[in-house]
Amino acid sequence: MDGRPEPASALELFRRTRARTTDLVAGLSPEDMTVQSMEDASPAKWHLAHTTWFFEQFILRERVADYRSPDDRFAYLFNSYYVQAGPRHARSRRGLITRPGVEEVMSYRRHVEAALEDLLRGEQADDDLAARVVLGCHHEMQHQELLVTDLLHALSFNPLMPAIRKPEPMPSHGETPMGxxxxxxxxxxxxxxxxxxxxxxxxxxxxxxxxxxxxxxxxxxxxxxxxxxxxxxxxxxxxxxxxxxxxxxxxxxxxxxxxxxxxxxxxxxxxxxxxxxxxxxxxxxxxxxxxxxxxxxxxxxxxxxxxxxxxxxxxxxxxxxxxxxxxxxxxxxxxxxxxxxxxxxxxxxxxxxxxxxxxxxxxxxxxxxxxxxxxxxxxxxxxxxxxxxxxxxxxxxxxxxxxxxxxxxxxxxxxx
Structure with a gap:
């Protein structure tokens, strides 16, 4: 990553990114957020937890001496493929993680968000910290995209064909020849x-x-x-x-x-x-x-x-x-x-x-x-x-x- 953003701009990006993820899952049921339809895809709940683990693992655990996770076992459940960060739960079995539930995962998100905001507003805040936060935000943006497409794949198997967003007609325009x-x-x-x-x-x-x-x-x-x-x-x-x-x-x-x-x-x-x-x-x-x-x-x-x-x-x-x-x-x-x-x-x-x-x-x-x-x-x-x-x-x-x-x-x- 090039450039060194300031802590204030990183904090604004962090808040905006986390809020967008929360908006994406608004209206989903706990069952929607736990299902996994194939190994390539992950449950929405797992995306919410994994992006939180990323900030915890690569920022809070490195920069805050007295940081305490709500549950140290989350590091095993929500690491993806970072071998050097420790052992991981099998990717193909993420849909079997019924506990922690959605509310506990959302509580985990709030815990990490509060700790990170305190860090960005504190005396330890510097441009290197801000750069790491920006990386974490872009990582979460990638998972926002995956969250939607993974959920779409899972819901495609439901005979009811439930919509992720309210149905609406698509604008139609006449096809134009390719130039x-x-x-x-x-x-x-x-x-x-x-x-x-x-x-x-x-x-x-x-x-x-x-x-x-x-x-x-x-x-x-x-x-x-x-x-x-x-x-x-x-x-x-x-x-x-x-x-x-x-x-x-x-x-x-x-x-x-x-x-x-x-x-x-x-x-x-x-x-x-x-x-x-x-x-x-x-x-x-x-x-x-x-x-x-x-x-x-x-x-x-x-x-x-x-x-x-x-x-x-x-x-x-x-x-x-x-x-x-x-x-x-x-x-x-x-x-x-x-x-x-x-x-x-x-x-x-x-x-x-x-x-x-x-x-x-x-x-x-x-x-x-x-x-x-x-x-x-x-x-x-x-x-x-x-x-x-x-x-x-x-x-x-x-x-x-x-x-x-x-x-x-x-x-x-x-x-x-």
Missing amino acids: WTEHEGGIFAIGHEGPGFAYDCEGPRHDVLLRPFALGDRPVTNGDWIAFMEDGGYDRPELWLMEGWAAAERNSWDAPLYWWQQDGEWWCFQTRGAQPVNLSAPVAHVSYYEADAYARWAGKRLPTEAEWEVAAAGQPIRGNFMESGRLRPVPRADARESQLYGDVWEWTQSPFTPYPGFRPPEGALGEYNGKFMVNQMVLRGGACTTPIEQMRASYRTFFHPDKRWQMTGLRLADDR
Whole structure:
């Protein structure tokens, strides 16, 4: 992380971030918050506790000599993958943690919040402390996004199809043909530089050589995807990577996750419940393998992450983010907007690997990103479930290529 925020600004960010997490779970039942639908996903209650443990483990236990946790066993229950921080409860069994209950977890959150606020207002407060708090806030923002998508996955198994948010009609706009934005080739610098927060994996800044390329001026839409499906896209092995074809066959993929046909019409399950598929909204919940197959079908390709970042450099960061409250992709209202940010994370063809000169920080926090730099693909741009405060042109997120439960879509690229 570059830059050293002041304690006062860190305190404001901390309060704002914690309040948004609380708002996300408002109206959920204890049963909603305890369920775990697969190993990749975690219960909402666990997200609430884990983000609290992060502040406790990496700030309070290190900076407050007489700090006392409400329950030292929480360190075992709510550590995620920080091996150097100690033993952990099995990820696949987080949904079996019925105790502590939701009220006790919320009490744990309040306990840590009070201790951290006292620390930030006290004589020990300094810029290094503020920087660690900002990291913890951005960590919690990532878990806010996961909380929503994990809960959506869990509720998708409920025959009642309960909505996370009050159902409302989606705005509809006529589909517009995909245009292209042209970009010259050359040597460009990518990666984070300068003040402001960034994760360690976003640097060091370095030069890349790009050939001339073009990017689609909008993401691929649901209507585009239905055309791919109707042309047998899921039944044509020549379009698919070998591992992708195997994954599609093994999992019986024939449409994006949460889609089904009803009376000849495509429907999908979203945070607003079950609704007809909106043809002009960006397609979501597709894996890298599906995105790559679609690009081949269209005679194009996926962009590299360097191409995406160069195209995004200098562009205003605006779009459909978590703060809009929609929590689902929506059609673009203005054909002049590229939807480069927000709505859906966009798969790139770039593997998540270290930039030249990357060195993870020492200690347990060095495990945050560095040890995941293998067998995963980079996505760019943020989604409707991403807090806008997370977003910058250099931000890299990553998932295994077969994952579909996140708000993942795609934008086409082409050589020039």
